[in-house]
Amino acid sequence: MHREQRIEGPDKLLNTSTKKAAIYDHILNKLMTGQYRFGEKILVKGLSEETGVSRQPIMSALSNLQERGFVQITAQVGCTVYNPSIQEVSDFYRVFGSNEGLIAALAAERCLDEEKQRLEEINEKIEQINPRSRGVELSYMKLNEEFHNHLHLMARSPLISRQQMANFQLSDFFIVQSCGFQAHIDDATEEHGSIIEAINSGEPDAAQQSANRHIENIARQVLEAMASGRVGG
Template identity: 30%
Template structure:
């Protein structure tokens, strides 16, 4: 839907969207309602619909939940006795190392994205997947590319953390996989939060 290119922070008139898509206001309205439910826009009654940017505090909160959910995913993948994802994850590590060797930031970003989603999908827990999807929508629909931040040494360390996760899974160590994954998410959250450009710190009350 509004993949970020639409409005920065202003109102979105329903009728304009309706004409853009060549449909009536009714389905547009339903879509907006759904986006509000997912936390991506805010509908102020009788006023209008605004795109909603997460505050710094919300990003902290989202990363806390992300850490928990991805930790669970890693644990579940490590518990499944044949892990079809294992080969995929190992190949991902190889490709990622190659990508940073050739300084291909775009490919590296995609590989990081794939790594996390492979784990979450590999959990085979549909409810976990749904919650994770909601969470990531709030974190990434505002063009936040979370992982390609040029902090010296961070990318290398990130791969090392990925490797620790894969090793624990290969060793069938759910606890270790969970801890490694949580550590990784926690580290990446600190990198993101150190960058003040991803959120508008508009003194949101608290």
């Protein structure tokens, strides 16, 4: 969901007062843009030379990324980008979809009329994206993030939303590493529209089912790409 501003380049990293946060963001940006791929080794020495940051903040950042499921650190071996099994990703999306379904149901129960209109406006912007334009995936990713952020606001359940935000970032990572965002652009507005319709009608069960189906379809594309060995880009 929400992403902190990326900080790239050694000069900016060195001028940042919080080196640990900066190097964390720097590595995460590489993961989220496909510069690091599933199973690829991440060299601490290389990162240190690239950024001008010492080993300790880099290892701290990698440890935090491991806790969130992005990398795997093995003693005496090093750090690699986490390479999940298809079963692990499938399990993740079952939990992810269930949580997003609950959030959509809560939004149907608790949202204000003006918030419904805003959700429709965001989805209309997604529909207007030119699939042949430059930077189409980034445009979609930002608007999709805005859509789900607003949906979470409408649910008025900050604790659940905070937990789901971490899931969204991991989902984006899986999408980048597999099918890419463009694979789902054509379906997104229709699926979002089903969620909106259920919320506008005040039907929590229908909203929950629509949101769950939306995540299930994303999961299907990710898993099919992983099974076939395709990669996003």
